[in-house]
Amino acid sequence: MSQNRRSSRSHDAALQESEQLLAGRNPVMEALRSDNLPDTVYLSGNGGVLRQISELAKEKGVPVKIVTEAKLSQMTGNANHQGAAAAGSCGSYVSVEEILEYASEKGEAPLIVICDEIQDPHNLGAIIRTAEAAGVHGIIIPKRRSASLNLTVGKTSAGAASHMRVARVSNLVMTMEKLKENGVWIYGTDASGSNYTDSDFRTGTAFVIGSEGFGIGRLVGENCDAMLKLPMKGQVNSLNASVAAGIFIYEAVRQRDMDKSN
Secondary structure, eight states, X not given: OOHHHHHHHHHHHHHHHHTTEEESHHHHHHHHHSSSOOSOEEESOOSTHHXXXXXXXXXXXXXEEEOOHHHHHHHTXXXXXXXXXXXXXXXXXXXXXXXXXXXXXXXXXXXXXXXXXXOOHXXXXXXXXXXXXXXXXXXXXXXXXXXXXXXXXXXXXXXXXXTSOEEEESXXXXXXXXXXXXXXXXXXXXXXXXXXXXXXXXXXXXXXXXXXXXXXXXXXXXXXXXXXXXXXXXXXXXXXXXXXXXXXXXXXXXXXXXXXXX
16 A cells, blocks of 8 residues: 555544544533533643643543543644543433433333444444434433444434433443333344244333444343344345344334324
8 A cells, every 4th residue: 555545544534533523622621511521531631721621521420531642633633632632422411210201201101222332433323313213212322332422423313313312321231120120121132032023012112232243242132021033034144233223113113103093
């Protein structure tokens, strides 16, 4: 590969990353003071104003990562970052209780999507877009090893992320237990499961959508109430996470709409 082509690709990668970052001390400080907190703060030092930013971030529970000046310049596309940048956010997080309350206020059985380590922001954005259009009450994501509500998610969701209730939790298994206590039946996906059209989704329902490369984690799978499968007639044995999520979601919508018409 030529040097020019390598340089071009490096520039494109830096530009793509910079589009997801707030750069500069004041923008980062204001983001930490707002209700729409950034996902991560990046600093190239720890003195003066940067120390204040670090302390405020820790106070708000936002992770702080120390990087070199050169790395921060690369991440921000050589913007005037003043030693500070933050991963942007396209929406605010809510609690799981707020998702359940929202369903109750609408007089509907909860319909929820649990994303188990969906790390590709394009997939998460696509799931949110479909879920919002279908009337899903909320999305649940883990705090670790998951895409967050960054600007790429916002763009991919076509703005739906600003309307969808998204809860970010420390422990998916514990959250699943809380949902069960509130009458929500949790469905995972596995090739050995039942056909997805054979289950009743008219009561409280949560679909667990696994990661792009590894599917549902073992502990999460063991704590599902039932497993579902999609019929695979071709040579491939899996679907994109967002496509699979859309099929499950709209089967639940179909069943609930039929129930209303009867």
